[in-house]
Structures are given as structure tokens and as C-alpha cells.
Amino acid sequence: MSAQTISGSKDDITLNLSGLARIYLATWPFLRPELAHFAGLLAGTLALIGFGTAVGFLGFDILWDAVGSASPLSSAQASMLMLPKVSFVDVASLSTADRFTLLNHFLVLTAFIVVTSTTAGSGLAVYKVWILQRVNQHLRMQMVANAEALSLRHHGESEAGDAMYRVFQDSAMVTAVIDNIIVVPVIGLTTLCMQGAIAALFSPWFAFLLMTAVVTLILAVGAATPRLRRASVDAREAGAVLYNRVQETFQGVSAIKAYAFETTNSRAFDAESRAVLDAGFAIRRDFAAIKAAVSWSLAVVLFATDYIATRYVLVGAPVFGASLLVLFGLSVTAWTVAAHQARRGAVGAFQGTLEELIRVWCLAQDMAMGLGRALRLLTAEAEVRDPDTPVTWPAAPASISANDVWFGYDPARPVLRDTSFVARRAEITALVGPSGSGKTTLTSLLLRLFDPDEGSIDVDGVSLSSFAIAELRSRIAVALQENVLFPTTIRENLRYAAGTADDEAVRRALEVACADFVFDLPQGLDTELGVRGALLSTGQKQRLSIARALIRNPDILILDEPTASLDADTERRVLANLRTWAAQRIVIVITHRLSTIRDADSIAVLEGGTIVETGTHEALASAGGTYAALIAAAAPLETH
Numbered sequence: 246m247s248a249q250t251i252s253g254s255k256d257d258i259t260l261n262l263s264g265l266a267r268i269y270l271a272t273w274p275f276l277r278p279e280l281a282h283f284a285g286l287l288a289g290t291l292a293l294i295g296f297g298t299a300v301g302f303l304g305f306d307i308l309w310d311a312v313g314s315a316s317p318l319s320s321a322q323a324s325m326l327m328l329p330k331v332s333f334v335d336v337a338s339l340s341t342a343d344r345f346t347l348l349n350h351f352l353v354l355t356a357f358i359v360v361t362s363t364t365a366g367s368g369l370a371v372y373k374v375w376i377l378q379r380v381n382q383h384l385r386m387q388m389v390a391n392a393e394a395l396s397l398r399h400h401g402e403s404e405a406g407d408a409m410y411r412v413f414q415d416s417a418m419v420t421a422v423i424d425n426i427i428v429v430p431v432i433g434l435t436t437l438c439m440q441g442a443i444a445a446l447f448s449p450w451f452a453f454l455l456m457t458a459v460v461t462l463i464l465a466v467g468a469a470t471p472r473l474r475r476a477s478v479d480a481r482e483a484g485a486v487l488y489n490r491v492q493e494t495f496q497g498v499s500a501i502k503a504y505a506f507e508t509t510n511s512r513a514f515d516a517e518s519r520a521v522l523d524a525g526f527a528i529r530r531d532f533a534a535i536k537a538a539v540s541w542s543l544a545v546v547l548f549a550t551d552y553i554a555t556r557y558v559l560v561g562a563p564v565f566g567a568s569l570l571v572l573f574g575l576s577v578t579a580w581t582v583a584a585h586q587a588r589r590g591a592v593g594a595f596q597g598t599l600e601e602l603i604r605v606w607c608l609a610q611d612m613a614m615g616l617g618r619a620l621r622l623l624t625a626e627a628e629v630r631d632p633d634t635p636v637t638w639p640a641a642p643a644s645i646s647a648n649d650v651w652f653g654y655d656p657a658r659p660v661l662r663d664t665s666f667v668a669r670r671a672e673i674t675a676l677v678g679p680s681g682s683g684k685t686t687l688t689s690l691l692l693r694l695f696d697p698d699e700g701s702i703d704v705d706g707v708s709l710s711s712f713a714i715a716e717l718r719s720r721i722a723v724a725l726q727e728n729v730l731f732p733t734t735i736r737e738n739l740r741y742a743a744g745t746a747d748d749e750a751v752r753r754a755l756e757v758a759c760a761d762f763v764f765d766l767p768q769g770l771d772t773e774l775g776v777r778g779a780l781l782s783t784g785q786k787q788r789l790s791i792a793r794a795l796i797r798n799p800d801i802l803i804l805d806e807p808t809a810s811l812d813a814d815t816e817r818r819v820l821a822n823l824r825t826w827a828a829q830r831i832v833i834v835i836t837h838r839l840s841t842i843r844d845a846d847s848i849a850v851l852e853g854g855t856i857v858e859t860g861t862h863e864a865l866a867s868a869g870g871t872y873a874a875l876i877a878a879a880a881p882l883e884t885h
Contacts, residue, residue, distance in 0.1 A: 274383075275380045275384050276380065282372070282376045286373055286376065287432060290369055290432050291435060291436075293369065294432075294436050294439075296362065298440075300358055302587050302590070305584075306577065306583050307347070307351050308351070309581070313583075314582075315339040317333060317335075318334055318347070319576045320334055325354070326351060373424070377424055429602075430602065440595040440598060444588065445566070446564075446567075446570050447554070447584070447587075448553065448554075448565050449565060450553055451553070451588070454550060458546045459599065462542060462599070466539070466603055466606060469535055473531055473535075474610045476528035476611075477528055477611040480524035480525050480527070483523075484521055484524075487514075487517045490517050528611060532607050535603070536604065540600065543596045543600065546596070547592055547596055550592050551589065554584075554585045554588050554589070555585065557580040560580075561579050564578060564579060564584055567579075570587075628695070628696065629693055629714065631714050635716070636707055636711040636712055638712055639704065639707075641670070642704050642800050642831060643669065644667055645703070646667040646668070646703050647665055647690070647691075647700070647702055648700050648702075649663050649699065649700035650665070650697045650701070651700055652690060653698060659698070660683045661683045661686055661687060661690075661855070663700075663855055664683070664854065664855050665700075668832075668833050668847070669831065669846075670831050672847060673846050674845060674846065675833075675836060675842050675845035675849070676834070676835045677837070677842055677851070678850055678875075682851040682854065683854045684835045685835070687851070688833075691709075691721070692718065693709045693718070721803065722801070723804075724794040724803070724805065725805050729790070730774050734774070735766075735771070735774060736748075736770035736771060738789065739754065739755075739770075739789070739792060739793050739796055740796070741793060751796060753795075754793075755792050757791075757795055757819075757823065757826050758791040758795060758819060759818050759819045759822065760788035762785060763789075784810045784812070787809070788811070791804065791819065799830070800830060801830065802830060802833070805835045806838075808840075813840065817840075843862045845861075852871050857870065858871055
């Protein structure tokens with residue numbers, strides 16, 4: 246089958262030798278822990294197939310020749326059926342009574358074989374599902390872990406719905422690929438070769454007809470492969486768009502209601518959902534067309550072998566490989582009705598196996614697209630990495646500083662330009678500036694969510710890139726402007742980043758953040774917050790966010806608009822508490838509120854991506870620069 250690729254798709258996997266090698270290499274880390282189980286599955290499956298073939302031939306021989314034509318049994322057949330040789334082997338023909346006895350024994354043996362083989366087959370099927378689900382669990386865990394390690398630049402350029410689709414849907418393709426491109430083909434090709442060899446033992450003509458059919462179908466299915474891959478791309482891209490629509494709908498349901506956007510959003514959902522259905526139908530239609538063509542072609546081959554075999558029976562021709570067929574339970578030397586039916590069973594089994602392999606190949610085109618998307622998330626490299634030899638974090642950092650920092654999400658368009666400032670221990674340092682000046686970007690660099698393009702962020706003169714990421718982020722805490730709360734209890738939300746904190750530490754953090762309203766709730770710390778903290782006001786969520794940062798007892802605390810949703814009295818109390826709490830820590834506050842800025846020990850003013858002024862409130866207010874302009878602009882709002 247020809248290997249085709251849709252050009253321009255960055256997630257493509259081509260199912261040629263290099264594409265298969267890529268699949269095997271990518272899935273090997275997840276296969277390796279289960280290798281012994283896969284070997285056991287293969288051995289058990291092949292044993293069951295061989296057993297089924299021998300039992301089938303035995304049945305044809307006994308029913309058609311012994312029961313149907315009164316022919317005596319072989320010694321092996323008599324022993325298997327627990328019948329005396331004197332009456333069933335060493336005779337010219339079987340009596341009517343012996344034939345009924347033989348039939349009864351055969352039915353009992355058949356019932357035992359059916360129960361045994363069905364139970365074994367079901368056990369192997371369950372065993373395979375168990376193995377593959379273990380593999381898929383390993384994969385999903387690694388995908389999510391890798392996604393968490395990727396920079397915000399990657400996540401900013403990707404849609405969350407698309408990433409969710411990759412984790413939940415495309416990741417399942419790895420399990421399916423392992424099953425359908427590794428397990429099923431290995432078993433299927435082995436079975437096909439065995440069945441083809443058995444068919445050839447009846448007559449070389451059968452081998453010729455079967456090989457002709459195989460070559461013809463390979464060429465035909467190969468020609469249809471590009472169309473299948475295009476349909477798969479369309480279906481998966483449509484699915485990712487729909488996932489994103491669903492996510493945006495549930496996340497933005499308040500805005501949708503507030504702006505009476507329900508009808509428009511429903512229409513968009515309807516169109517995108519129909520696109521998914523249409524794309525899914527297109528690929529299934531193509532699958533059905535290929536399946537019909539394959540079935541029709543193989544039916545013609547089966548009819549041709551029927552015709553040849555019937556002529557052999559009529560003339561009593563010798564069976565080509567009779568001496569070897571005995572090994573599979575068929576003791577015939579010349580063509581009989583039993584040989585005719587056994588041949589049909591062998592060719593029919595070959596036909597069924599070939600149809601299954603072609604079906605798997607068609608499905609593999611869809612799977613390869615999903616696998617490519619899953620592997621892209623799995624193998625995407627993180628921009629921010631641990632150093633080879635991490636430096637130990639200082640016991641009590643005296644300062645954190647930005648030194649001639651340049652950074653841009655797009656390197657051609659820098660957000661920060663030659664930015665420098667210092668925040669010291671036991672001080673509150675404020676970062677201020679107009680919207681778009683780079684404050685949030687600088688915060689991300691302080692947390693090492695990104696690395697500067699030029700310059701460095703240092704703690705006591707040591708670059709953040711010299712510390713282990715996990716240790717760095719355990720020593721720096723941030724209360725984000727967006728108050729991200731989870732639909733669990735208040736206690737679990739507060740302990741999210743400090744799982745070992747006891748209730749006393751939680752209580753102290755709540756008091757500093759002026760979030761002691763928690764203790765007035767009927768269930769206190771065990772209160773369930775609902776989705777995104779829906780049960781709390783914006784101000785209450787903001788105070789919980791501050792408390793969550795404090796509970797980690799960090800060396801460096803970053804507060805992004807910490808009092809934006811607080812009333813003046815609560816803001817004053819929170820800032821007073823923070824100043825006491827921060828006596829031996831570094832605190833950086835990013836804010837627009839004049840009342841918050843005024844009490845900072847040091848203020849750094851960002852404008853156009855660079856620090857243009859630093860100093861105290863009084864010094865900067867009297868300098869008549871950017872800070873003074875910000876005060877003038879904010880004064881009417883503060884007064885109001």
C-alpha cells in the first residue's frame with residue numbers, strides 16, 4: 246500500500262517504514278513496561294488460532310467422511326473421541342449404530358471445545374484491553390505532565406479546547422495504534438501466512454489465486470489511502486473546533502447571558518456540530534466503499550476456488566499436500582466432500598483475515614492523524630528547563646533584580662526593552678505603569694515562566710536559570726490578578742500549593758489576607774466553592790487568592806493587582822497586614838491603585854517596556870514624569 250502524506254500538516258505521520266519506525270519509537274516507552282504481557286497475549290492468541298484451525302479440519306473430516314460416508318476413523322481421531330479402535334478404526338466401514346455413537350461423542354467434544362475456546366478467547370480479549378488501558382494511562386499522564394512543563398508562549402499560541410481534544414481523544418489513538426498497527430497486524434500477518442500455506446497444501450492454484458487477490462487489493466487500497474487521510478484530517482480539525490466551542494460556552498456562560506448571545510452562540514455550535522457530523526460521515530462512507538469492494542473481490546476468489554475444488558472432487562484428484570495436512574487434523578489423500586469443505590474453511594479464514602487487515606489499514610490512516618496530534622503535545626519541548634547542575638537557593642534572599650532584560654513573545658516585537666530594577670528584602674516594591682507597558686510579562690519572567698531573550702533575572706546575583714525550577718517556584722508565590730479557584734473546599738483550595746500546611750497555618754494566612762469571613766460560613770474551611778468559586782464575591786475570591794500565596798510562606802511574594810476588587814477599608818487592612826508579614830521577605834506589588842502604590846518602599850515605573858523611573862512615592866510625584874502623570878490620571882477616580 247502506498248505511503249501518502251498530506252503536505253503542510255505539521256502533525257502528519259506517514260505510514261511508510263519511517264512513519265512506522267516513528268510510531269514504534271514514540272510508543273516504545275509506554276510499551277516497554279507491558280512487554281511481557283504483550284508477549285503472553287501474542288502466544289495465547291496464536292495458540293488459540295492454531296487450535297481452532299485443527300479443530301475445524303477435524304470436524305470436517307469426522308462429519309463429512311466418518312459420519313456422513315461411514316469411513317473409518319484414524320487412530321488419533323478414535324483416541325481423541327475415546328472410541329475403541331476395533332470398531333471405529335480397524336473396519337472397512339462404520340455401521341449405522343457406530344455412526345450415531347460417533348456423532349454423539351463428537352457433539353460432546355464439540356461442546357467442550359466451544360466452551361473452552363470461547364472462554365479463552367474472551368479472556369484474551371479482556372487481557373488485551375487491560376494491557377492497552379495501562380499503556381494509555383501512562384501516555385495521558387506523560388502528556389499532561391509535558392503540557393504543564395511547556396511555557397506560556399506555547400499555551401498562548403494554542404487553543405485550550407484543541408489541547409483537551411488531544412489529551413482525551415487523540416491520546417486514545419496511541420492505544421488504538423498499538424493495537425491495530427502492532428498487535429493486530431503481527432497476529433493477522435502470522436495467521437494469514439499460516440492460512441495461505443494451508444490453502445496452498447490443497448492445491449498450488451489456490452495459492453496463486455489468493456496471492457493475485459492480495460496484490461490487487463494492496464494496489465487498490467493504496468490508491469484510496471490519500472482520500473482517507475484527508476477525510477481524517479477534516480474530521481479531527483472539526484472535532485477540535487467543536488471542543489473549543491463547548492469549552493468557551495461553559496467558561497463564558499455569564500457573558501453569553503449578559504449580552505443576550507445565546508442564539509448566536511447556539512447557531513455557531515449547530516454549524517460546528519454539523520461540520521463534525523459531516524466529516525465523520527465522509528470518512529465512514531469511504532470506509533464502507535472500500536470494505537464493499539474488498540468483500541466483492543474476495544467473494545470472486547472464493548467462488549473460483551469452489552469451482553476448482555468441485556472439479557477435483559468429481560474426478561477424485563489427489564490432494565497436493567495430504568501428508569502435511571495430517572498435521573492439522575485432516576486425514577485425506579484424495580479429494581472428497583470433507584476435503585472440499587475443509588478447503589473452503591481455510592480459504593474463507595484467509596479471506597476473513599485479509600479483510601480484517603485491510604480494515605485495520607484503513608482505520609490506521611485515521612489513527613495516524615490522531616497519533617500525530619497526540620505526539621505533538623507529548624513531544625513538544627519545554628522552553629524553560631532545569632540546569633544540568635542546579636544552584637542551591639539562598640537561605641534568606643536579600644534581593645531579586647532584573648538586569649538589562651529584553652523579551653518578546655515574538656522576538657521581532659519585544660515587550661520588554663533593556664529593563665532593570667531591584668526589589669529588596671523587608672521592603673514592598675511596586676511595579677506600575679499604563680496598560681500594555683509589560684508589567685504582567687515582567688511578572689512571568691520573575692516566576693521563570695519564560696526566560697529573557699537577553700539580560701537576566703537574578704536572586705542575590707545568581708540567575709534564576711541556575712536554580713531548579715521546582716525549588717524556585719516553591720520559594721516564590723504569586724497571587725494572580727485572575728482569581729483562579731477550584732470547585733473543591735476552601736481548605737483544599739488554600740492547600741493547593743502547600744499540601745502539608747496544617748489548619749493553624751491556614752488560619753494565619755486567612756487573617757493576614759483579611760479573609761476571616763471563611764470562619765463565619767456554616768461549613769467553614771469545608772465549604773464547597775463551586776465552579777470557579779461561584780459562591781463567593783469577587784473581593785472574597787481575591788482575598789482567598791492572597792491567602793493561598795501566603796500559606797506557602799515564600800521568600801518572595803508577587804501580588805498582581807492584589808486589592809483591585811477590595812473596598813478602601815479592607816484594602817488598608819490587607820496592606821497593613823502584608824507589611825508586617827513581609828518583615829523578612831521580598832514583596833513585589835503590581836497595581837494601578839494610587840492608595841496601594843503610595844505606601845510602597847520603592848516604586849518602579851514601566852513605560853513602553855522599560856523602567857523609566859524608580860524611587861519613593863514622594864520623590865516620583867514631585868519629579869513631574871510618568872509617575873506624576875499616572876497620579877494625575879488616577880486622582881479623580883481615587884477621589885470618586
